[in-house]
Amino acid sequence: MLLCLTMKKCAGLLLGAVTLLAEEKVDLTAVHRIRTEAFQNSKVMDHAFYLTDVYGPRLTGSPGLKAAAEWAVRQFTAWGLANTRLEKWGPFGRGWSQVKFSAHLKEPQYAPLIGFARPWSPGTNGPVSGDPILAPIRTEADMGRYKGKLKDAPRELPMHSTAEARVYTEQDLEKETMALLPSQNSYASGAMGGGPQPFRGGPGGPGRAGNQQPQIPGQEPGQPFNPEAMRRFRNRLNQFLVDEGVLVVATAGGRADGGTVRATAAGSQDEKSTLPPPSVALTPEHYNRIVRLLDKKIPVTLEFDIQNKFHEDAKDAFNVSAELPGGDKRDEVVMLGAHLDSWTGGTGATDNGAGSAVVMEAIRILKATELKPRRTVRVGLWTGEEQGLLGSRAYVKEHFADRETMELKPEHSKVAGYFNLDNGSGKIRGVYLQSNDMVRPIFEAWLSPFKDLGATTITIRNTGGTDHQSFDAVGLPGFQFVQDPLEYSTRTHHTNMDVFDRLQKPDLAQAAAVMASFVYHTAIRDEPLPRKPLPKPQPTSGKKEDIEFSKVGDVSLKLDAWVPQGEGPFPAAIVVHGGGWQNGDKQTYVKPLFEPLTGGQFAWFTINYRLSPQYKHPAAVEDVERAVEYVRKYAARFKVDPNRIALIGESAGGHLVAMVGARNRPESKVQAVVPFYGVHDIEARAVARKEVSKNVQQLLGVSDLSPKSLKVMREASPITYVKAGMPPFLFIHGTKDESVPFDQSTRMCDKMKETGNLCEVFTVEDAPHGVDNWEKNPAFTKYKVKMIEWLKATLK
Numbered sequence: 001m002l003l004c005l006t007m008k009k010c011a012g013l014l015l016g017a018v019t020l021l022a023e024e025k026v027d028l029t030a031v032h033r034i035r036t037e038a039f040q041n042s043k044v045m046d047h048a049f050y051l052t053d054v055y056g057p058r059l060t061g062s063p064g065l066k067a068a069a070e071w072a073v074r075q076f077t078a079w080g081l082a083n084t085r086l087e088k089w090g091p092f093g094r095g096w097s098q099v100k101f102s103a104h105l106k107e108p109q110y111a112p113l114i115g116f117a118r119p120w121s122p123g124t125n126g127p128v129s130g131d132p133i134l135a136p137i138r139t140e141a142d143m144g145r146y147k148g149k150l151k152d153a154p155r156e157l158p159m160h161s162t163a164e165a166r167v168y169t170e171q172d173l174e175k176e177t178m179a180l181l182p183s184q185n186s187y188a189s190g191a192m193g194g195g196p197q198p199f200r201g202g203p204g205g206p207g208r209a210g211n212q213q214p215q216i217p218g219q220e221p222g223q224p225f226n227p228e229a230m231r232r233f234r235n236r237l238n239q240f241l242v243d244e245g246v247l248v249v250a251t252a253g254g255r256a257d258g259g260t261v262r263a264t265a266a267g268s269q270d271e272k273s274t275l276p277p278p279s280v281a282l283t284p285e286h287y288n289r290i291v292r293l294l295d296k297k298i299p300v301t302l303e304f305d306i307q308n309k310f311h312e313d314a315k316d317a318f319n320v321s322a323e324l325p326g327g328d329k330r331d332e333v334v335m336l337g338a339h340l341d342s343w344t345g346g347t348g349a350t351d352n353g354a355g356s357a358v359v360m361e362a363i364r365i366l367k368a369t370e371l372k373p374r375r376t377v378r379v380g381l382w383t384g385e386e387q388g389l390l391g392s393r394a395y396v397k398e399h400f401a402d403r404e405t406m407e408l409k410p411e412h413s414k415v416a417g418y419f420n421l422d423n424g425s426g427k428i429r430g431v432y433l434q435s436n437d438m439v440r441p442i443f444e445a446w447l448s449p450f451k452d453l454g455a456t457t458i459t460i461r462n463t464g465g466t467d468h469q470s471f472d473a474v475g476l477p478g479f480q481f482v483q484d485p486l487e488y489s490t491r492t493h494h495t496n497m498d499v500f501d502r503l504q505k506p507d508l509a510q511a512a513a514v515m516a517s518f519v520y521h522t523a524i525r526d527e528p529l530p531r532k533p534l535p536k537p538q539p540t541s542g543k544k545e546d547i548e549f550s551k552v553g554d555v556s557l558k559l560d561a562w563v564p565q566g567e568g569p570f571p572a573a574i575v576v577h578g579g580g581w582q583n584g585d586k587q588t589y590v591k592p593l594f595e596p597l598t599g600g601q602f603a604w605f606t607i608n609y610r611l612s613p614q615y616k617h618p619a620a621v622e623d624v625e626r627a628v629e630y631v632r633k634y635a636a637r638f639k640v641d642p643n644r645i646a647l648i649g650e651s652a653g654g655h656l657v658a659m660v661g662a663r664n665r666p667e668s669k670v671q672a673v674v675p676f677y678g679v680h681d682i683e684a685r686a687v688a689r690k691e692v693s694k695n696v697q698q699l700l701g702v703s704d705l706s707p708k709s710l711k712v713m714r715e716a717s718p719i720t721y722v723k724a725g726m727p728p729f730l731f732i733h734g735t736k737d738e739s740v741p742f743d744q745s746t747r748m749c750d751k752m753k754e755t756g757n758l759c760e761v762f763t764v765e766d767a768p769h770g771v772d773n774w775e776k777n778p779a780f781t782k783y784k785v786k787m788i789e790w791l792k793a794t795l796k
Helices: 007-021 028-040 044-054 063-078 140-145 170-176 227-243 284-295 349-368 390-399 410-414 437-453 468-472 488-492 505-524 591-599 619-633 652-663 682-689 694-700 707-715 743-754 778-794
Strands: 082-089 095-107 115-117 128-130 249-252 279-282 301-311 317-324 329-339 375-382 415-420 428-432 457-459 478-483 542-552 555-563 570-576 603-607 640-650 672-676 729-734 759-764
Touching: 028 349, 028 437, 028 505, 044 063, 044 349, 044 505, 063 082, 063 095, 063 317, 063 349, 063 375, 082 390, 095 115, 095 279, 095 284, 140 227, 170 428, 170 457, 249 284, 279 284, 317 349, 317 390, 329 349, 329 390, 329 410, 329 505, 349 375, 349 488, 349 505, 375 390, 375 505, 390 468, 410 415, 415 468, 415 505, 428 437, 428 505, 437 457, 437 505, 468 478, 478 505, 542 619, 555 591, 555 619, 570 591, 570 619, 570 652, 570 778, 591 603, 591 778, 603 619, 619 640, 619 652, 640 652, 640 778, 652 672, 672 778, 682 694, 682 707, 694 707, 729 743, 729 778, 743 759, 759 778
Parallel strands: 249 279, 329 375, 329 415, 415 478, 428 457, 570 603, 570 640, 640 672, 672 729, 729 759
Antiparallel strands: 082 317, 095 301, 115 279, 128 301, 317 375, 428 478, 542 555, 555 603
16 A cells, blocks of 8 residues: 655655556567567578478377477477477377368269368278268257258358458557456457457367357357367267268368368267267358259269278377576576467468467577576477367476366476467467456566567457466466467468468568567566466366275275366265176266266266275275265365265165265265165175175175174174164165165165154166166156256255
């Protein structure tokens, strides 16, 4: 607080404060050397040539990307940089590359078709031809409703009466400097139209290149983009198309025309996802001709010959890294980066060979000018950006912090700043502050020597959809530059026209000079760039696999988690598989439970536990309790309400969750338990059978009905521990269960009611043992509605 005794004195103090803010040092000698090297000895187009013409396209997991990365490492090494390497991250999944593409209209008149194969779709195994059927499928209902019967209208293509390329005017830039009201949700994106837009089909997906946002298949109109819903819909659609025997799927190539085709993936790198049929994107003019012919019922024959290759050896991916060592502050780092990967329609020139070439040129300039940065300057060329900022996120998590937990690593405090370039070939016009007004006077000073080159704009707004977000997400000062859009939105973004010829040498040289200067001045400051307050943990939605929740001796116990879309906190369910206590894992037997829990907006977890006969009771019970403790401890990471957790188990898992619920220990206390056909009185079951089952023998280490053995069975039975204060139970059991008698559930519930506990038995008439078996009969699956309704009422 500034305390003033007189108005005159106050004015003087305020003037002094403003003057101090404006005194950010600018090394004009260094700027001169940088500009001279950038414009008189530019190598930026050489870098771009190799990244595009020689090695492009560069899909993550493809040979092209690996070759480009290895070439970049060789260049960095030749320039004398240190610690040049490929730094592995992953797993990523299967790689993919296009080997051959040939498409033809055979009837009514021959014409070649312009297009390309869409990533992660297979080839045709030689030429295939057939009659096309129009079947636009955008919802689940379309799959059953149309099956190739729906007619699709051709998209009207506008005549272009203005240039497709755009350069920002002074009025555009002035408008961008104005902070919008928070109610306008302005901080989600750059507002000028050339940068990323607020909606994207995942990073690198639909929406980035223009303002009009089309309806995306699998998405509810007007609802926030849900990438997991899109993935589920894509898998179901691909399975539907395969089941229908489709030879090739052809789509119109996005919001483009004039021979330009815009498209991304038809499948996924995830090996567990459903592969589509061979899939291609065609230029809209050619697609529209086919549509018009079919609409007039004129026979059409198409022929495709596609060879695509999957690279199963590319399970892990990598980033490229290199350093220019610093001086007295060498243990601190300034970073600059861009994503190296691309889509496959073109050669990845403006997205993002341009950014990678500029980053390489900027670090080359700093090395060639022999400037001496005090801090170490580190380059990062990221991969997996087009699939969701995967490479930069993995790097940040490995070196700096986990955005889901905000647990900081020692290197976090050593980052002075990060600068990113990823909006095409346009020159730098300014920089987004990412809501960090503390750097405004610093960046204004650093931009001032480049005013004559058109770099003047400082905007408080955020911009999204590229790798600086990975740094900003963990509280590091990460920034993306404002660039002229040129043809990025209209011609090149994710299209077959994203090639070397669309790059602009003067603009890229200017961008390299500005980036080099920003990096250098960050590296020589006395203090790192100011930081915003650390953000709260930011758990991501969707499925998370193989998370270690406990380690017992040398046994690593793992779970899979599903985190719903939205803010939360959500009620949670921990699902425990069956298998006679000796078989199965977190994905066996219980899969039918996942979909209703997902649809009911529950966070859910499915766990492994130690199996018999190697591990005897109560090992598995203790493992389930450990899982409860883990979920409660890390509830924020999974958007879970720690006071609304249920246990669900089937068969042997039903026994285990009932044991945990009956033991009701404070550290592993839950609020609801749903046992499916579990053995709740092992002693009574053995006595009724007049023998000890093999599974029980292996679980408990007893083989007879002696008093000692019966005592062991009694102590392993949930019914033994029934007492007041237990959580509510919903028992679900089929009346034709030949493995576990129906009365195991009714007797347990009766005992609970006697002690004042809440419980209910839901009867599935004529159902056998196992929810997997119930899936074959729709009448048996009514339990799903009951389970979700009961859980919602109990965990409200």
